């Protein structure tokens with residue numbers, strides 16, 4: 001089928017590449033001219049595993065091409081809108097890019113088109129789109145509007161798109177359902193040439209869920225808000241573990257064994273970021289508010305998340321005491337591993353706070369350096385993690401890139417001013433680094449005594465270590 005994809009970002013480019021891979025004839029339209037010329041030269045403007053190869057092959061086979069939005073609108077029987085929906089100052093989703101595309105479709109397209117909202121949008125956007133298309137249509141356009149929320153995760157977007165758990169479509173009549181079934185049939189049947197796995201393991205068929213448009217729109221926001229809630233929940237459990245001397249990894253393991261809870265998203269850390277969770281939680285709160293529903297539960301989720309950075313800095317301060325003049329190494333800038341995306345990444349707020357307190361920061365990320373330079377121009381960017389750590393008073397692990405798991409710890413210790421690691425993602429085992437002479441601080445696994453008891457940071461840690469040791473020895477120790 002001839003398909004148009006509007007917007008060549010993380011979602012649009014993945015959608016275009018994967019729909020071409022499963023046999024459709026795709027035109028991807030992009031309004032950013034710099035991005036467009038990069039794509040036309042077959043260079044990827046974003047980092048996403050497998051993407052470059054798939055795009056290159058699809059372009060050579062003439063199943064994928066890139067051009068202007070106008071050209072893309074003229075191409076497809078189905079038009080997937082994948083433009084950004086960033087947050088406005090009041091938390092609402094900014095739908096101006098989506099509205100602009102809808103207006104262009106209304107003015108230019110003729111005949112029948114299925115307009116598919118793939119961008120994450122507030123409930124009722126489909127209804128607005130229908131109205132907008134009808135008000136602005138000048139060429140006798142006949143259309144349906146469908147919602148098809150996207151659940152891919154950056155860093156594994158191709159795999160997620162081609163091997164999803166579910167495909168959700170929101171339609172209000174049979175015709176769009178039929179078209180979307182036809183588009184997704186190869187994925188539903190898992191019958192396509194898999195570009196990710198050399199011998200593709202058998203994947204179960206994804207559920208093809210057909211619901212009302214408004215329900216599909218809500219499924220996306222509700223899913224992301226629920227996942228964000230799970231992260232904030234385990235982060236609060238981590239705080240509690242620090243207060244009582246329990247180990248959050250053990251607690252999360254015990255919780256996750258319950259199939260009603262499940263182990264995913266029970267990993268504590270310095271908080272969620274990225275282009276989805278923070279803005280989708282905000283938008284969902286606003287949607288509820290405007291609909292007269294008090295969803296203050298999600299305000300707590302947000303608040304807990306916002307407190308993560310301050311709490312992490314408090315741990316650092318407890319170790320290095322005065323921040324001014326200290327050199328801090330930051331490992332990881334992307335909001336998660338395997339992507340170059342730094343939008344709403346915890347690293348940004350963290351680094352800004354460190355700079356505000358007079359520390360200098362040297363950072364390393366395998367993919368996100370170029371994008372970080374645009375938002376954080378005043379730090380040193382390094383070629384590798386050792387260079388970043390050279391002469392530093394602490395290494396902060398902010399993104400759990402696999403390579404940080406397996407470092408030459410003795411070499412690292414020899415080049416740092418002080419052998420101190422703060423692991424904001426709990427990716428290391430304490431024994432692994434403490435046996436090499438590091439002081440290792442993580443999340444929810446070290447007892448943190450409240451500051452008002454008058455103990456110095458050293459005393460707190462000495463006593464904390466003593467208390468934890470005593471618990472592991474099953475004996476009792478008094479702190480008084």
Ligand SMILES: NC(=O)c1ccc[n+]([C@@H]2O[C@H](COP(=O)([O-])OP(=O)(O)OC[C@H]3O[C@@H](n4cnc5c(N)ncnc54)[C@H](O)[C@@H]3O)[C@@H](O)[C@H]2O)c1
Pocket residue numbers: 006007008009010011012029030031032035069082083084085097100101118119120121150151152153154275276
């Ligand atoms: N990034 C994710 O992991 C993810 C996952 C699921 C859903 N989503 C949702 O998908 C949507 C897109 O997210 P993204 O991360 O791909 O954003 P993005 O910013 O990476 O991509 C959006 C692209 O649309 C282009 N664009 C804007 N107006 C245009 C126009 N008129 N014509 C053509 N192109 C235009 C922009 O230049 C940009 O390249 C958002 O609503 C987001 O919430 C994102």
